[in-house]
Amino acid sequence: MTSPVFKQLYESTLSDALDEDAVLLDIGAKDGKIASELADSIGCRALALDVDFKDGAATFPCDAVQADGTTMPFPDxxxxxxxxxxxxxxxxxxxRLIAESARILADDGVFVSICPNRAWPGDGHGYPVxxxxxxxxxxxxxxxxYDRRYERDEGWYQAAYHPVWSITVRKELATHFDSVEYRSAALLEADLDRSDxxxxxxxxxxxxxxxxxxSRVGTRLVETVFPTPVYVSTQPK
Structure with a gap:
């Protein structure tokens, strides 16, 4: 999936939950584009957080915060x-990132997470299947x-490539949120780019x-192997 599809999913999930006084935080925001576009379409304030921003981050109308997602500089x-x-x-x-997200969220806050599933043989990072x-x-x-081809630092694989299992992610989310919903089915409702x-x-x-x-059983089976699990977590503990 590409960012436009995820943006559609975020909009459909968050548009009714946020208003003009709300604060939306994008963790690992890269250049801040998605955060800015969501804030514009939903009508709220956007914060873009990353350990290091890509060139062009300053061109988007959102507040850029350079920090680690596991120790975020925001109040509870x-x-x-x-x-x-x-x-x-x-x-x-x-x-730790999930726990920090739960900490900084308001009681009625929403955490929408998307990640590659380790059960799937490829996850779009340029490595072989x-x-x-x-x-x-x-x-x-x-x-x-492959690291040399993509101009990554030596050791990038060991330092920054840690695919996780969807069932592990669900368990970790459930540790810090009272409600965890699997929402990958919403990807089927997106306006897909047939050239991708x-x-x-x-x-x-x-x-x-x-x-x-x-069906509940079918959903759980798909959840274990679907390449991009989407979880919507609410009621932070």
Whole structure:
């Protein structure tokens, strides 16, 4: 999936929950584009947080905060919504990020998280299919030529590539939120770009996926293997 599809999902999930006085935080915001576009469409204030911003971040009308998502410089209960778009796999301890998100959220706040599922053999980071399943000792050797190709720092695979299982993410979210909903079915409702290979693949399997999502058992089965689990968590503990 690409950012426009995720943006549609965020809008449909958050538009009724946020107003002009609300604060929306995008963790791992890169250049701040999604946060700014969401704030504009929903009508709220946007904060973009990242450990290091890409060039061009200053061109978007949102407040950029350079910080680590596992130790965020915000008071308890000061944010109304948090989004995390493909960030968990870049955090060695994603539960710390989840705990911090719960801490800074208001009692009626919403946390929308999307991440690659380790059960899926590829996750869009440019590595060969099957990389999430390799032992680190083997994966680090395989990763070297790809890190050079994508101009990544030496050791990027070990330092910033930690794919997680969807069932692990659900368990960690449930530790810090009283309500955790699996919402990947909402991706089927997005306006897909048929020129994008990954979106065409989703479109191809839309009908069987819809049938699977129509039952509780089918939804849980899909959840274990679907490449991009989407969770909407509320009622922070």
């Amino acid at each position: 209960g000061s944010v109304d919504a948090v989004i995390s778009n493909m960030v968990f796999e870049h955090v060695p301890d994603e539960e 099957g990389m999430p399943w390799l032992p680190e000792a083997i994966g680090s050797r395989v990763a070297k030529p 290979t990954r979106q065409r693949l989703l479109d191809t399997f839309a009908e069987p996926l819809e049938r699977a999502f129509s």
